[in-house]
């Protein structure tokens with residue numbers, strides 16, 4: 001082994017690749033990747049030497065192996081969500097139940113009857129796989145699935161209100177994270193937004209006076225990620241439906257989360273359900289597949305037969321159609337809803353939302369000493385926290401939960417130490433994502449189910 005302390009002692013790329021230890025890497029990963037990584041490794045070795053640091057020649061091989069592993073690691077990876085937000089948009093929202101994962105694997109494996117009627121031997125319709133169940137669960141006449149709820153709203157507006165006016169309450173002109181702004185969507189859909197009422201108060205009379213021959217439909221947008229409190233008034237779905245009906249235009253309700261079951265039955269706060277909105281008189285509702293529904297990313301448009309059919313005929317629908325894996329997963333998730341008594345157990349989203357506080361606290365008490373063992377300089381305690389649903393459902397209702405609280409009481413400014421520690425947890429083989437607030441790193445355990453995996457994963461923890 002020779003020490004490399006000047007740039008001219010560095011091997012060329014070719015010589016490094018001819019090292020017998022590289023042969024296996026070359027065979028396993030192919031020359032293009034190994035060569036590219038060898039250039040990287042030699043370039044950073046040169047920087048290191050020029051900065052006055054020497055190293056052993058053998059390190060080049062191990063650095064190369066590491067660089068290759070890093071390069072080939074999939075970009076999209078599973079993480080452990082301990083943020084306390086159950087449906088975290090940045091962390092992929094709903095976790096799928098096993099039956100949906102199995103359905104995806106089964107359909108991904110080969111050909112399927114996606115658009116084929118097996119009995120008749122003729123062309124079929126991809127929407128038919130989920131429609132009957134969606135109608136049964138919501139009371140809608142027809143239902144169509146698209147890529148996400150933003151697409152559902154865009155498509156509905158474009159199909160039913162292009163070149164026409166859509167009155168919306170000023171209190172409902174929402175922005176949702178990720179640049180979904182109702183006024184922008186309206187513009188892109190080709191319709192004219194007519195703002196009605198004020199930010200905090202909108203009355204039925206405001207809608208009445210906004211109606212004209214150019215009005216295409218009335219729209220209600222569920223205020224999903226905020227709440228206006230105090231001196232407020234909004235026009236209910238039923239009132240809006242009555243006005244729409246009197247003027248012979250449809251009423252559309254964008255529910256956002258749109259639960260398929262009454263969450264109160266599971267001990268949770270009330271969230272408007274799809275069938276409630278339809279019963280109140282909405283002609284169409286739009287909602288997400290991966291929020292409270294607990295399924296894959298999708299947008300669902302459900303309601304009146306003629307309106308859904310009109311939407312299906314819009315050429316834009318083709319551009320927003322769901323793929324077979326989404327449909328397979330959604331179908332499997334919807335089937336779970338046919339047995340509401342088992343739902344809280346079978347559907348991860350609902351299981352986590354309804355998880356017993358005592359069970360979370362007991363889990364925290366078991367894990368605190370384990371984590372403490374890895375974080376000697378820190379103090380690890382079990383604390384009560386407030387978790388949230390996330391993704392705009394029940395924005396102000398919190399769920400009592402329990403967390404590991406990691407602090408450095410000996411430091412007056414623990415900010416940097418906490419940031420480094422949070423990063424070390426994110427650099428674990430399966431990254432663990434918590435949150436920093438009030439001079440502490442918090443790991444809310446509401447969504448942690450696989451305790452053994454969590455403990456095993458910790459063995460890779462390297463604290464700076």
Ligand SMILES: *Cc1c(COP(=O)(O)O)cnc(C)c1O
Nearest residue numbers: 148149150224255256257288392
């Ligand atoms: C979340 C949400 C949307 C967007 O749904 P995606 O599935 O994220 O596209 C639209 N409207 C409301 C009210 C929402 O809460």
